[in-house]
Amino acid sequence: MRAVLATLLILLIATTAFAQTPGKSGSGDGDEITLFEADDAVMNAAIAEAQASLPRFLQETLGRAVDATVKVAFQTFPRDVGNEIIWVRDISQRADGSFTGFLDNAPVNLGDWREGTQVQFTQEMIEDWSLVSPNGRLWGNYTTRVIAAMPGNGYLWDYMEPSPLPPGW
Numbered sequence: 001m002r003a004v005l006a007t008l009l010i011l012l013i014a015t016t017a018f019a020q021t022p023g024k025s026g027s028g029d030g031d032e033i034t035l036f037e038a039d040d041a042v043m044n045a046a047i048a049e050a051q052a053s054l055p056r057f058l059q060e061t062l063g064r065a066v067d068a069t070v071k072v073a074f075q076t077f078p079r080d081v082g083n084e085i086i087w088v089r090d091i092s093q094r095a096d097g098s099f100t101g102f103l104d105n106a107p108v109n110l111g112d113w114r115e116g117t118q119v120q121f122t123q124e125m126i127e128d129w130s131l132v133s134p135n136g137r138l139w140g141n142y143t144t145r146v147i148a149a150m151p152g153n154g155y156l157w158d159y160m161e162p163s164p165l166p167p168g169w
Contacts, residue, residue: 034150047127047143050127050129053140054126057131057140061091068131069088070129071086071087071126071128071143072086072121072126073126073127074107074121074125077109077111084110085143087104087105088102089103098120098121100119102116133166139164139165144160145160
């Protein structure tokens with residue numbers, strides 16, 4: 001189920017100075033990349049909401065057998081492109097407070113990194129989170145909800161729980 005959901009919801013959000021332009025990535029694997037301006041108010045509000053609920057997400061998921069991922073902003077190569085925000089799976093926290101995990105989809109502008117590359121990142125780099133509910137739908141996905149509201153992306157709502165937060169959070 002996780003692989004199906006990951007395939008259906010693979011969305012990279014690049015925070016750049018480019019115009020908001022949906023399109024296909026150059027990776028050849030069908031991953032979709034959606035570009036947003038760095039000052040996009042709607043996307044930035046979604047990121048802020050995701051980050052506000054991140055401590056609870058980490059408390060509930062780290063070290064547990066749950067299907068959870070985080071969306072992390074990595075500096076691109078070349079540096080003038082901005083950040084590429086990409087899903088990371090199998091998250092664990094290191095003794096120094098940083099995190100490790102594996103890229104859950106194929107990056108476009110991250111040098112020789114590929115899907116499955118192990119990465120290290122800080123909590124400040126996390127811009128969203130995703131948790132699979134017992135019925136196979138998704139909690140979190142604040143940034144994906146913004147993309148789902150864009151023309152042509154309404155099908156994404158079929159994969160999400162109505163509320164981004166699990167009951168009791």
